[in-house]
Amino acid sequence: MVKVSLLFISVLTLFCFLIPGFILRKTKLADNGFAKALSVFTLYVAQVSMILHGFMVNFNLKVLKGIGLVFVYGLVAHTVFYIIGKSLFKKAPERLRKVLRFGVMFSNAGYMGIPIISDVFGSEYVIYATVYIVWFNVFAYSLGRLIYTGDKKYISVKKIFINPAVIPIAIGLVIFLTGGGSWIQNALTQTDFRGQAVSLVYNIITVFKNMVAPASMMVIGAKLADIDFKGIFKDKYLYPFIALRLFVFPAIMWAIMRICLIFGLIDTTTMSIVLILSSAPAAAITTMFAELYDCDAVYAGKLVSITTLLSVASMPITALLLQI
Numbered sequence: 001m002v003k004v005s006l007l008f009i010s011v012l013t014l015f016c017f018l019i020p021g022f023i024l025r026k027t028k029l030a031d032n033g034f035a036k037a038l039s040v041f042t043l044y045v046a047q048v049s050m051i052l053h054g055f056m057v058n059f060n061l062k063v064l065k066g067i068g069l070v071f072v073y074g075l076v077a078h079t080v081f082y083i084i085g086k087s088l089f090k091k092a093p094e095r096l097r098k099v100l101r102f103g104v105m106f107s108n109a110g111y112m113g114i115p116i117i118s119d120v121f122g123s124e125y126v127i128y129a130t131v132y133i134v135w136f137n138v139f140a141y142s143l144g145r146l147i148y149t150g151d152k153k154y155i156s157v158k159k160i161f162i163n164p165a166v167i168p169i170a171i172g173l174v175i176f177l178t179g180g181g182s183w184i185q186n187a188l189t190q191t192d193f194r195g196q197a198v199s200l201v202y203n204i205i206t207v208f209k210n211m212v213a214p215a216s217m218m219v220i221g222a223k224l225a226d227i228d229f230k231g232i233f234k235d236k237y238l239y240p241f242i243a244l245r246l247f248v249f250p251a252i253m254w255a256i257m258r259i260c261l262i263f264g265l266i267d268t269t270t271m272s273i274v275l276i277l278s279s280a281p282a283a284a285i286t287t288m289f290a291e292l293y294d295c296d297a298v299y300a301g302k303l304v305s306i307t308t309l310l311s312v313a314s315m316p317i318t319a320l321l322l323q324i
Contacts, residue, residue: 003120007276008316010119014112015312017214021221035222039288042111042215048168049208050114054130055172056202058182063124067131069270073260074132077253077278078139081105084252086147088244092237099290099300100237102147104244106140107280108308109133111216116280116315117273125273127176130169132277137166140285148293216284220308223287223301232302245307246314250279254321272322279318281307 021038024030057063085105089097107113110133117129142155175181187198232238254275260266282304290300 004316004319006120007116007319008312010116011312011315013119014115014213014217015309017217018221018224018308020214021218022225023221024218025222025225030222035219036291038215038219038222039284042212042219043288046208046212046215047110049205050110050126050212051130051133051168052172052175053205053209054114054126055176056181056184056205057124057127057176058185059176059179063127066128066267066270069266070128070131070273071134073253073257073266073270073274074135074277076256077132077274078105078135080252080256081249081278082139082143084249089237089240095296096237096299098148098293098295099286099303100241102144102289103282103286103300103303103307104241104249105147106136106144106283106286107245107278108216108283108304109136109277109280111212111284112308112311113277113280115213116276120276121269121273125269128270128273129277130172132274134166134169136283137169140283140289141166144285144289145293148289148295217308220284220301220305224305224309226298227302227305232306238303238306241303242307242310245282246279246310247318250275250318251321253278254318258324268322272319275322276315276319279311279315281311281314 021030021035025034082105085101088104089100092100109129113132114126114129118126146152146155175184184198184202187195188202189195190198254271257266257271257274261268261271284304286304287297287300289295291297
């Protein structure tokens, strides 16, 4: 069962990573290109390293069963969130409606969720969280882009599976299923040339992997510095968005899994991991896609930043559902 106090400390630690980005942007030491450059690094280097690192573990049937369950319930979560989310915020202006719908559907399961899972459960459980974001990327790069553009060309196998996250996940699965992770762990204990070579590559990947949390949070901190807080509380769409993303959607997923738990279709560890990942704040990619597809990127940054701030309290509160 999840220790709520440990979860709170983990989320609070991530929150502290916002501060450098906020200060650098507020003092003009970081220009407009700072967040974009850091986002590119996080997306194409740090995230790829994090995913590959997650699969470099010893193969066993218990882990295989666990990631299989996360795979199934990750699909359930994203399907439910999409079905509900696509009908919300009908009265909002179109540019805002697209951002609101995307942001409410997709949690920051990768950049924020995976570091939290590692802190709360241990690094060996990162592979579970990594499997969850398979569906995050499948949905975000297809139906998510459809929300932003209205163009059905994104509903294709190529568009879904050729992206910066799914490719390293596929490579990671091959490594894990073929016993490559066990070979790597064994090589790390050797002192010969092979062991040193493997250790060098493994350590580099580990360093880049550890940069995901601080880099992605600094991006959000920089975005937070650009927000005009004067009229922020007059936004009538902000309050329902916060409630849905941080509380209602995770509670719906908890209810589904609680019923499945009664019938023995899920275990408590899988349930805890999926709930934590689904209760994370709005995904950072909400802002990236808004910029890419000419929607309101500033508004998207506001949603991501505010929900990230509030997640320090909301994620531990949501985790209390696991005590029932």
